[in-house]
Amino acid sequence: MPEGAVEQAVDFATPDGALLAGRLTLPPHGREPALAIVLHGATGVPRDYYRRFAAWLSVAKDAAVLTYDYRDFGASAAGPVSRSDATMAVWGVVDQATALDHVCQRYPQAEIWVVGHSLGGMCLPFHASAGRVARLIAVASGPAYWTKHPWRYMPAVIAFWFLLGPLATLMCGYLPGRLLGLGADLPKGVFWQWRRWCVSRGFYRADWGRTMPHPVPDRMTGSVTLVGIADDDMMPPERVRRLAEFYPAATIRHRVITPAEAGAKAIGHLRLFAERNAQAWPLLLEGGV
Known part of the structure; x- marks a missing residue:
């Protein structure tokens, strides 16, 4: 953790009664921050993965940063994943909106930012508090389509959407992500809607x-920075650029981060927020073009 960063556990309930487990990371000085940021995670990525980034961001921007897990996942899991009725829409519309509302209500005088990773950057137009958001930084986020991946990635795409993914979900009653090498099990409704x-x-x-x-x-109506990752086969930079279609009233900037800028051989879809790629984190705060 960066020296002085302070963490607080914060749980908050959605309008339909789901309890989301959050973590608020605060800068060290103890004053009320003038900037508050909510970080919406990617599908299947727990809040703890973003812990080091949230601490760095809190200190770098002197901000309160909220990370949390979607319902029935990670620290917000309330029972077996096979019993969950969560969907991608519920995660993106209801849970994300609740997290944003929580930050807006907790810091009514602060400037509000959103950092969204993959699913986390796509749903702000559905949130009633979107007008409070001065800046959205959407990372590896955009309207995916199964034929728009690099050819080298197509065998994995076909297997996930048309073979192993559906078969495993039907057999197990949830997507066995750990078994399939995806890192986390997901509710069946999340998989089917995602598909x-x-x-x-x-x-x-x-x-x-x-x-x-x-x-x-x-x-x-604020600023939207669309950040693509040069070697991201799951969400190629061209698809990230297409996310601008969903923010017609915003000021759009584009940024593509290369592995070399992170001092890494590869980044891909998920690894930008890993501590080993911290060299690239300041690039997320740049405006882009």
């Missing part, structure tokens, strides 16, 4: 007005 989005050309537009409300795109 529907990624095999639909309109991505999550397929569920607008059905299992998701319609977004209000012009809620976000």
Whole structure:
């Protein structure tokens, strides 16, 4: 942990009664911060993975930083994953909105930022408090489509969406992510909706007005930095650029981070927030072009 960073456990409930386990990281001086940041994680990535980054960000920006786990996952798990009825929409619309509301209510005078990793950067237009957000930094986030990956990655895509993923989820009653080498087990509803989005050309537009409300795109009028990772086969930088379509009223900037800038041989979709790539963290705060 950076010297002086302070952590507090904070639990908060969603409107439908799910209890989310959060961690608030504060700078060392003890004053009320003028900047508050909520970090929405990627699918299947627990809050603890972002712990070092949150501490660095808190000290670097003199900010309060909230990290948390989505319902029925990580520290927010309330029972066996096989019993969960969570979906990607619930995580992205309800749980993310609740986390943002919590930060806005806790720090009513502060400037509000959002850092979103993958799923974490896509759903701000669905959140009622989006108008409070001065800046969104969306990392490796965008409308995926299964044919828009590099050819070298296509065998994994086909296996996950059309073979092993569906079969394993049907057999187990949840996605056995640990068994499949994905790091975490996920509720079946998360997998099936995630799959529907990624095999639909309109991505999550397929569920607008059905299992998701319609977004209000012009809620976000602040700054949006779309950060792609040069060697990310799961979310190529070209797909990250497409996320701008969902933020028409915002000021959009683009940034692509290379492994060389992180002092690494590879980063990929998930590893930018690992401590070994901390050399690249200040690049996330740059404006881009």
